[in-house]
Amino acid sequence: MTTVESAGSSLASPPGAGIRKVKDRTATTLVYAAFAIALVPLIWLLWTVVSKGIYMLTRNGWFTGTERGITYRDAGGGAWHAVLGTLEQVALCTAISVPIALLVAIYLVEYGRGPLARMTTFMVDILTGIPSIVAALFIYAVFITTFGGERSGWLVSLALVMLMIPVIVRTTEEMLKLVPNELREASYALGVPKWKTIVRIVLPTAMSGIVTGVVLGIARVAGETAPLLILVGYSPDKNANLFSGPQASLPGLIKDQFSNLGSTTILEGGKRVTVHYAADRMWGAALTLILLVMILNLAARVIARRSAVN
Amino acid sequence: MAKRIDAKNLNIYYGKFLAVSEVTFTIAPRSVTAFIGPSGCGKSTVLRTINRMHEVISGATVEGDLLLDGENIYGAGIDPVDVRRTIGMVFQRPNPFPTMSIYDNVVAGLKLQSGRLRKSELDETVERSLRGANLWEEVKSRLAKPGAGLSGGQQQRLCIARAIAVEPQVLLMDEPCSALDPISTLAIEDLIQTLKEKYTIVIVTHNMQQAARVSERTAFFNLAGVGKPGQLVEIDDTQKIFTNPTDQRTEDYISGRFG
Amino acid sequence: MTERTSRHSGTSDGDQPRTAEAIALARAKAEARANEALSDVERQADAPDEGGVNSPAGSTFSRRPVVGSSEPLGVSTLDDTPEVFGAGSTSLDGNGRARIGDRVFASLTAGAGLFVVLLIALVALFLLVKAIPAIAHDKSNFLTSRHWDTTSGALDFGVLPLLWTTVLISVLALVLAVPVAIGIALFISQYAHKRVARPVAYVVDLLAAIPSIIYGIWGITVLAPKIQPVADALTHLGAFPLFADKNVKGGTVFTGGVILAVMILPIVTAVCRDVYERTPQANIEAAWALGATRWEMIRLAVLPYGKPGMISGAMLGLGRALGETIAISLILSKVSNTGPFSFSIFDGGETFASKIANNASEFNSPQQTGAYIAAGLVLFVLTFAVNAAARAIVNRRKEFS
Numbered sequence: 001m002t003t004v005e006s007a008g009s010s011l012a013s014p015p016g017a018g019i020r021k022v023k024d025r026t027a028t029t030l031v032y033a034a035f036a037i038a039l040v041p042l043i044w045l046l047w048t049v050v051s052k053g054i055y056m057l058t059r060n061g062w063f064t065g066t067e068r069g070i071t072y073r074d075a076g077g078g079a080w081h082a083v084l085g086t087l088e089q090v091a092l093c094t095a096i097s098v099p100i101a102l103l104v105a106i107y108l109v110e111y112g113r114g115p116l117a118r119m120t121t122f123m124v125d126i127l128t129g130i131p132s133i134v135a136a137l138f139i140y141a142v143f144i145t146t147f148g149g150e151r152s153g154w155l156v157s158l159a160l161v162m163l164m165i166p167v168i169v170r171t172t173e174e175m176l177k178l179v180p181n182e183l184r185e186a187s188y189a190l191g192v193p194k195w196k197t198i199v200r201i202v203l204p205t206a207m208s209g210i211v212t213g214v215v216l217g218i219a220r221v222a223g224e225t226a227p228l229l230i231l232v233g234y235s236p237d238k239n240a241n242l243f244s245g246p247q248a249s250l251p252g253l254i255k256d257q258f259s260n261l262g263s264t265t266i267l268e269g270g271k272r273v274t275v276h277y278a279a280d281r282m283w284g285a286a287l288t289l290i291l292l293v294m295i296l297n298l299a300a301r302v303i304a305r306r307s308a309v310n
Numbered sequence: 311m312a313k314r315i316d317a318k319n320l321n322i323y324y325g326k327f328l329a330v331s332e333v334t335f336t337i338a339p340r341s342v343t344a345f346i347g348p349s350g351c352g353k354s355t356v357l358r359t360i361n362r363m364h365e366v367i368s369g370a371t372v373e374g375d376l377l378l379d380g381e382n383i384y385g386a387g388i389d390p391v392d393v394r395r396t397i398g399m400v401f402q403r404p405n406p407f408p409t410m411s412i413y414d415n416v417v418a419g420l421k422l423q424s425g426r427l428r429k430s431e432l433d434e435t436v437e438r439s440l441r442g443a444n445l446w447e448e449v450k451s452r453l454a455k456p457g458a459g460l461s462g463g464q465q466q467r468l469c470i471a472r473a474i475a476v477e478p479q480v481l482l483m484d485e486p487c488s489a490l491d492p493i494s495t496l497a498i499e500d501l502i503q504t505l506k507e508k509y510t511i512v513i514v515t516h517n518m519q520q521a522a523r524v525s526e527r528t529a530f531f532n533l534a535g536v537g538k539p540g541q542l543v544e545i546d547d548t549q550k551i552f553t554n555p556t557d558q559r560t561e562d563y564i565s566g567r568f569g
Numbered sequence: 570m571t572e573r574t575s576r577h578s579g580t581s582d583g584d585q586p587r588t589a590e591a592i593a594l595a596r597a598k599a600e601a602r603a604n605e606a607l608s609d610v611e612r613q614a615d616a617p618d619e620g621g622v623n624s625p626a627g628s629t630f631s632r633r634p635v636v637g638s639s640e641p642l643g644v645s646t647l648d649d650t651p652e653v654f655g656a657g658s659t660s661l662d663g664n665g666r667a668r669i670g671d672r673v674f675a676s677l678t679a680g681a682g683l684f685v686v687l688l689i690a691l692v693a694l695f696l697l698v699k700a701i702p703a704i705a706h707d708k709s710n711f712l713t714s715r716h717w718d719t720t721s722g723a724l725d726f727g728v729l730p731l732l733w734t735t736v737l738i739s740v741l742a743l744v745l746a747v748p749v750a751i752g753i754a755l756f757i758s759q760y761a762h763k764r765v766a767r768p769v770a771y772v773v774d775l776l777a778a779i780p781s782i783i784y785g786i787w788g789i790t791v792l793a794p795k796i797q798p799v800a801d802a803l804t805h806l807g808a809f810p811l812f813a814d815k816n817v818k819g820g821t822v823f824t825g826g827v828i829l830a831v832m833i834l835p836i837v838t839a840v841c842r843d844v845y846e847r848t849p850q851a852n853i854e855a856a857w858a859l860g861a862t863r864w865e866m867i868r869l870a871v872l873p874y875g876k877p878g879m880i881s882g883a884m885l886g887l888g889r890a891l892g893e894t895i896a897i898s899l900i901l902s903k904v905s906n907t908g909p910f911s912f913s914i915f916d917g918g919e920t921f922a923s924k925i926a927n928n929a930s931e932f933n934s935p936q937q938t939g940a941y942i943a944a945g946l947v948l949f950v951l952t953f954a955v956n957a958a959a960r961a962i963v964n965r966r967k968e969f970s
Contacts, residue, residue, distance in 0.1 A: 027867070031760055034752020038773055133921075226895055251895070
């Protein structure tokens, strides 16, 4: 087939040129198709969540009410208890993670040489890949099985710490490496000790990048569900106490409504009526969670753009 | 307050690699000494050993003595941080701290060294240092603006102000004008003439005219050969180096036969 | 450690009695410090000073540990030339604080590094300690049994079905995701204009930002019904055990695999893109110069160079897929393990992670919990191995480039 084609082709095209062109075109098509394939689930999923979730979000009381006393038979309900729980758990997690992660990153970039540094880098990699359910089991094994604690919100925070630390360490590391050595030298040349150089010169210079890393870390853990299942019960009512009792969170609310999805028919006035209150709330909570995470991601990008390093 | 510098048999290593060998010289207080020589001959390396800045690069070591008014800065128990407080440095590229204002840049050294200082003291230091660096008139109205917003030449003078704000004894300058335009270069050179009344100045330069213009003494460095360490060929009065050098290699270099 | 202070008489302008005491004190401290064993941490505390004055044997200097340089300069000089280094702000007190600051800070950072290392060790240790009693009391073989009974007094459990489903669903996700990821990575790095490439990369990253529970509810309620025709078509292929019809609608390994594929797409894409963008320009130009088409250039230069990166990217994706919990737990239908072993991707089942998540409310007795912790331990070992292998490949590549 090649020879037949090439017999008629001009001198400029050697034998096989046709096949080669076809292959090239096929590859180009496939590459473009791959990109299109990635867009399909993203757009489809976002459309689903927005179109199904917007109803609850625009209802009065979604951001102020709770699920107290509301069953799958009842319309309405709010997500305030879940938003509050998520914010509290994530805030505690951030407060613990940030100092540790910053110190680890500083250690790796500014001090680390030798076996401990190599080991630390490796372990941060492993921590990046640790499944959230394993992190949760670990916290369970330590604080509940061993020390006899009760399931509560702060244990979720601890499990999330293990997921957040590697995210912040990695971004901070990159940012510290971007700080020009000239600035460190300028500081040393003024007779400033190393630790003050790091704290007062290097960290402020890398600050926006570090904040980006922290925000990305928050976005990463805010939607994490597995630790909730093991480490805290779901409460339909508001519980602001991280250290005692069941506590709601956005993923917890989604999970709770999901388990009510099956019950869609109720008796009303002697007639069977199909309802979708649980589904409404589930998608409402999903949209709330996505909005929270997306806002955090956008914020991270805006902050990253205002970086002093680049 | 300026100090004399004596280097005795300095050997400078990067790991096992001997970069510069057997350097011996004396630099008088309140003088300007220029280090000249072709690229890679180790003149910047020698400069950085004078305030122990080369140690920032891991694996760099020095043997020999470097005396500051007779005190060996490599003596046991000497803290390099203190050495650097005493011997200031200005770098090739202006490097003001990007997160700080002009004001904060000038007092960065003082503030980071010793914590709290009175505002009036700081104000005084800022004005004195900026005047000393010939920058005061240009920036006095915008001290709170970021230092990175200044022009290249102004930034370099800001770095000089920052270096002299901590009142060092010696000022090292590593090709301070190589990133600057001719007018800014002239400003810095004028400044060096003023600064030498108070400080011992050592300047590394690629520009032989500059060395001739600003320095009283000139040291010529060269590689001992291909793959061999750098060495100090000769150090003498600038006048003599540029008119009647003792060493043939100096003659060849300044007359443009190599380098 | 012979202390060699070069005291030249210099410009001695009188003693300052006030500082004399301070000198004595500081010197005593310095000596005490010199006697301390030099830990790694301390050595690093002086990193900018590293390599201080260590001179080869035979020189007039003694080999002095770097840490020795942490004594304030003033100590050895004050008696000769008090005003020199003590001038201005460098009081002895200030020096002492600065050096302590350096040590404390360096120790803090190293301590944080150590914390991370210990954390992983503790994870392994705790899971092991809690799992062993349960495994010891297991009536069946822990690795090969298909039973899972932890409620009725005696323990009788094995992880074989969990292992099978976990691996099957993850490999399916990988098979679906990797070709697409390579395509997108090529699109971003080789085909698209820079202006297009950035937003595209951002869009792919957005996939990673969506919480997995949302993938879960979307996958089972929206996606599963829509891909049912594909599932039906494949089951009609018949006898092939991987595609056997098990009469499970929606909550199949197939649906789960598709969702997992979408979830791991960003990470695989990111790693592939990264290595493709690092292809040496010289290799690319050499291919162009041979008259290659774009695809031939990619095959000649980009893909061979990026191969280790692609492998490790795929393995990182695999690691992510193995441990995914909530999405899989919401999607997969639970099935009984009594019948003949099912190989089909059109069956339900449970993975390690979803098994643990589904039964979290039953963590009552330590032994019962131990069974689930044992499952978690296997998952930990699995992901650890996969991630470590992936990192090893990436790091080996880094050394070359």
